[in-house]
Amino acid sequence: xxxxxxxxxxxxxxxxxxxxxxxxxxxxxxxxxxxxxxxxxxxxxxxxxxxxxxxxxxxxxxxxxxxxxxxxxxxxxxxxxxxxxxxxxxxxxxxxxxxxxxxxxxxxxxxxxxx
Amino acid sequence: xxxxxxxxxxxxxxxxxxxxxxxxxxxxxxxxxxxxxxxxxxxxxxxxxxxxxxxxxxxxxxxxxxxxxxxxxxxxxxxxxxxxxxxxxxxxxxxxxxxxxxxxxxxxxx
Numbered sequence: 001x002x003x004x005x006x007x008x009x010x011x012x013x014x015x016x017x018x019x020x021x022x023x024x025x026x027x028x029x030x031x032x033x034x035x036x037x038x039x040x041x042x043x044x045x046x047x048x049x050x051x052x053x054x055x056x057x058x059x060x061x062x063x064x065x066x067x068x069x070x071x072x073x074x075x076x077x078x079x080x081x082x083x084x085x086x087x088x089x090x091x092x093x094x095x096x097x098x099x100x101x102x103x104x105x106x107x108x109x110x111x112x113x114x115x
Numbered sequence: 116x117x118x119x120x121x122x123x124x125x126x127x128x129x130x131x132x133x134x135x136x137x138x139x140x141x142x143x144x145x146x147x148x149x150x151x152x153x154x155x156x157x158x159x160x161x162x163x164x165x166x167x168x169x170x171x172x173x174x175x176x177x178x179x180x181x182x183x184x185x186x187x188x189x190x191x192x193x194x195x196x197x198x199x200x201x202x203x204x205x206x207x208x209x210x211x212x213x214x215x216x217x218x219x220x221x222x223x224x225x
Contacts, residue, residue, distance in 0.1 A: 001174070009155070034213055043205065043216040044158070089157060101165075102148065102173065103214065107157040 002027040004092050006106025013080050014114055021109045023090035024072040030092040033066060033073045034103070038087045047088075048075070080113045087111070118142040121206050121217035127225045128193065128200060136191045136220045138206035146210065147189035151175060152203040152219075161204075164189055193222065200224055 003026040013019050025033075034049035050057045050064045050073065057064050061080075066073040077084055087110050091103040119140040128134045140147065146165045150158040160173030164183040178197025183189055189208075193200045201224050206217040 006157075043218050045216070046213050049213060101146075102160055102163050104160070105150075105158040107155065 002030060002092055002094075002104040004090060004104050004106045006090050006109060008109060009107065010110045010112070012112045012114060015080060015082060017080055019075075019077045019080055019084070019111055019113075021075045021088055021090070021111070022072060023074070023092075023106050024070075025092040025104075026071070027092070027094060028068075028071065029094040032093045032101075033064070034091050035062075035064060035075050036089045036091065036105075038089065038108075040086075044089060077111075080111075082113050082115065085111060085113045119206065119208050119215050119217040121204075121220050123220060124218070126220055126222045128222060129225060131195045133192055133194050134222065136193070136204055136206075136222070138189045138191065138217055139187055140189075140208040140215075140217075141187060142208055142210075142215060143186070144208035144210050144215075145186070146208060147183070148207045148209065148214070149173075149179075149181065149189070149191045150205045150207065152205055158205065161191065 006023045031052035036044035037047045038044040048062050048064050050066050061078045063076040087108045089108050090106040093101045093103045122137045148163040149161040152158050159175050161179050162181040164170035170183050180192045204220045207214045
């Protein structure tokens with residue numbers, strides 16, 4: 001089955017700096033890579049995702065890059081703000097067209113943005 | 116709340132007791148999932164169902180059971196065979212656009 005590794009487990013940055021979280025996956029058939037943000041005591045929420053037919057996707061201050069050859073993908077947050085403080089999870093799945101499929105999650109990165 | 120509702124929010128279980136966690140969605144999603152969240156271990160898949168009356172074991176199914184009699188509902192039973200059930204349990208439903216999570220149930224053994 002799929003195995004997803006995520007690093008670092010904790011990350012502290014100053015407000016305004018950039019943050020990068022990296023994940024690797026094992027199953028070459030995986031083709032869908034979402035990122036979730038979980039604030040303390042709340043549910044995970046999808047913040048961005050990427051499919052295997054593109055190498056990069058950007059949404060305002062958040063971007064995700066994918067290297068299928070190396071089987072790794074990364075989350076980039078620029079101009080960090082205190083409200084970015086949360087736990088971030090990467091995930092991977094092999095998704096057939098038109099269907100949902102089970103996600104395998106990384107172990108999470110606790111991001112702290114300090115003033 | 117967000118189309119997928121979990122109840123109760125907090126649940127206490129005595130040793131040797133079975134308990135059932137509720138998960139209901141009105142998003143018309145075919146697929147539903149149960150994950151367990153422990154500190155430092157991310158989300159681990161317990162069971163999932165991609166269609167009514169069908170479900171599959173995930174990575175940590177031992178000590179758990181599920182049913183999928185209706186599209187909207189996917190209850191999880193934590194049986195007495197689960198020796199370490201204290202955790203945060205998250206239900207999700209999904210389609211091609213991605214997952215939507217419920218707000219979770221925190222189960223504690225007393």
